[in-house]
Amino acid sequence: MLISILQLIPPKVVGIVVDGVTAQHFTSGRIAMWISAIALIAVVVYLLRYVWRVLLFGASYQLAVELREDYYRQLSRQHPEFYQRHRTGDLIARATNDVDRVVFAAGEGVLTLVDSLVMGCAVLIVMSTQISWQLTLLALLPMPIMALMIKRYGDRLHDYFKGAQAAFSSLNDRTQESLTSIRMIKAFGLEDRQSSLFAADAEDTGKKNMRVARIDARFDPTIYIAIGMANLLAISGGSWMVVNGSLTLGELTSL
16 A cells, blocks of 8 residues: 555656756756655655565465365375375365466466555546546546456466466376386387376477466466556646646646
């Protein structure tokens, strides 16, 4: 919350400076004072973000350690029948990929969610109360389209990721099977057959992970396009309001 509030100050200061310079009310000393204030805020935000990230990501990595320890303890308590019902590859996949995804959600996911929500709400409040609520609504027009696209990508990503996880589990199972049966494979001359099976599993895993990567790669461009359209609408509408005298140049600059 503190970081979000601090990040809102520099644009406001820039708007004040632009209005002051335009009206020829500011001296060079006063401009230097405001520039120093912006630099100080930037340093404080940097330090706070550094501390926040160290604490957050440190906690997420500790979570990974605890999850894997708990997972191992649970596995060590199971009866032999449990291992007959569950493939070794599935168990390995849960200890690696699944835990890694939980760690990512607890670290980068929480950071993005909290930062976006707090910063987004703060920006909307400031824009609607201190600049123009009409301009705020205009800038928000691309957001519903972005939300629909993100929802669509998210549903497809969920389905593709499940397939990729299943393929990774099969690859782990094939690896474990090959290693534990290596003497039998050599005794019966099945090296080429086993190698072909492993290559097929590896290729299937790669293809399914590439499908996940292709869908995942669409998120950032979609968000950037929506933000770019919002900025274009805000600047276009704000310029019209400046010409009509309902908005100052400094307020437009602080958007």
